[in-house]
Amino acid sequence: MTALVGALAGRLIEEGTSLMTRVVRDDEAEERLYRHWASIGGISGVALLGVRTDDPRLPVLAELGLPVAAVADASHGDGFPAVVVDVEGSVAALRTFLAGRAQRRTVYVVAEDDRDDAPWHAVVEDAAVLEDGEVDDSFEVVHAGRGGEAVVTAATAALAAGPATLVFHSDVHAAAALAAFRERGLRVPEDVAIVSWTYSTLCQSTTPSITALNRRGVEIGAMLGDRMLGALAGDRTTQDRAPAPFVVLGETT
Numbered sequence: 302m303t304a305l306v307g308a309l310a311g312r313l314i315e316e317g318t319s320l321m322t323r324v325v326r327d328d329e330a331e332e333r334l335y336r337h338w339a340s341i342g343g344i345s346g347v348a349l350l351g352v353r354t355d356d357p358r359l360p361v362l363a364e365l366g367l368p369v370a371a372v373a374d375a376s377h378g379d380g381f382p383a384v385v386v387d388v389e390g391s392v393a394a395l396r397t398f399l400a401g402r403a404q405r406r407t408v409y410v411v412a413e414d415d416r417d418d419a420p421w422h423a424v425v426e427d428a429a430v431l432e433d434g435e436v437d438d439s440f441e442v443v444h445a446g447r448g449g450e451a452v453v454t455a456a457t458a459a460l461a462a463g464p465a466t467l468v469f470h471s472d473v474h475a476a477a478a479l480a481a482f483r484e485r486g487l488r489v490p491e492d493v494a495i496v497s498w499t500y501s502t503l504c505q506s507t508t509p510s511i512t513a514l515n516r517r518g519v520e521i522g523a524m525l526g527d528r529m530l531g532a533l534a535g536d537r538t539t540q541d542r543a544p545a546p547f548v549v550l551g552e553t554t
Contacts, residue, residue, distance in 0.1 A: 302350070304501065304518035305372075305525070309348060312526025318345065318533070332361050339365040346370065348529050352377050368532035372525055372543075382528040382536055384521050386543045395496070395514050396440070398548040399466055402494065406465040407440050409498075410456050412474060413447040449477040457481075466494040466554065472501045475511050479553065495553040509552030516546045 310320040321344075325331040335358070338344040346368035349358060354377050362369050370382040399407055445455035452474040456467050469475035475497035479489060487493055489509060497504050500513035521543045531539055 305522035308519045308522025309526045312523045316530055328357055335361055335365060346529060346533050348525055370525055370528035370532045382532045383540045384524045384543050385540050391516055391546045394546050402554055408459045408465050409442050409468045410445055410452055412445045412452050449474055453478050453481045460493055464492055468496045468498055470498045472497045472499045472503045476503055476507050479507055490554050500549055512551035512554040513549050514546055515549050517544045520544050
């Protein structure tokens with residue numbers, strides 16, 4: 302996420318447009334913020350991340366007349382400027398990689414902190430169900446509370462069933478779990494393998510380095526900047542497809 306936002310800001314700054322970010326508690330707070338911006342002026346448009354099916358933000362922003370550009374999965378509609386990401390492709394790339402590893406059991410750890418990535422979580426949840434409707438016992442989803450400590454606690458509990466590959470949505474959570482497991486004497490990757498759903502320099506700077514899925518955040522951020530600039534110029538429909546994700550091999554698998 303950090304890489305995406307940084308690339309977005311860089312692209313906008315190149316064209317003399319600044320980027321302002323705000324943290325909100327929930328959808329209601331977000332809508333109030335948009336209405337406040339519309340009332341005071343000075344905000345040219347809004348870049349949305351993690352667009353959901355029937356996302357309530359889109360009609361609100363259309364009502365307010367604020368141009369929009371978004372990062373969205375192909376299944377979440379069209380008719381607005383967007384960078385279209387292949388969420389299912391990300392899951393497939395990760396599962397193909399993990400299929401050849403020693404641990405056949407994969408646990409995806411979802412934290413409350415990851416609110417902006419709801420579409421990704423939905424696809425991951427679906428990936429735990431096979432085509433015939435049966436649950437895939439080799440692919441589990443564990444929900445954790447907010448914060449690194451809650452994530453590590455949930456991940457530790459998941460290991461009670463035996464060795465596994467733990468996939469953390471956040472690189473920070475993956476690094477926190479790595480440190481906690483090593484302090485407890487667990488061998489990585491023999492006792493527990495760790496993968497980050499988010500690739501970053503943090504993944505490469507830990508010891509051992511963390512295997513991660515590069516979802517092409519830098520490229521997507523720059524593309525979103527182009528779509529935002531297009532929206533500000535009057536484009537309301539153009540969508541670009543994001544480049545394919547790939548696994549960056551580290552020492553934790």
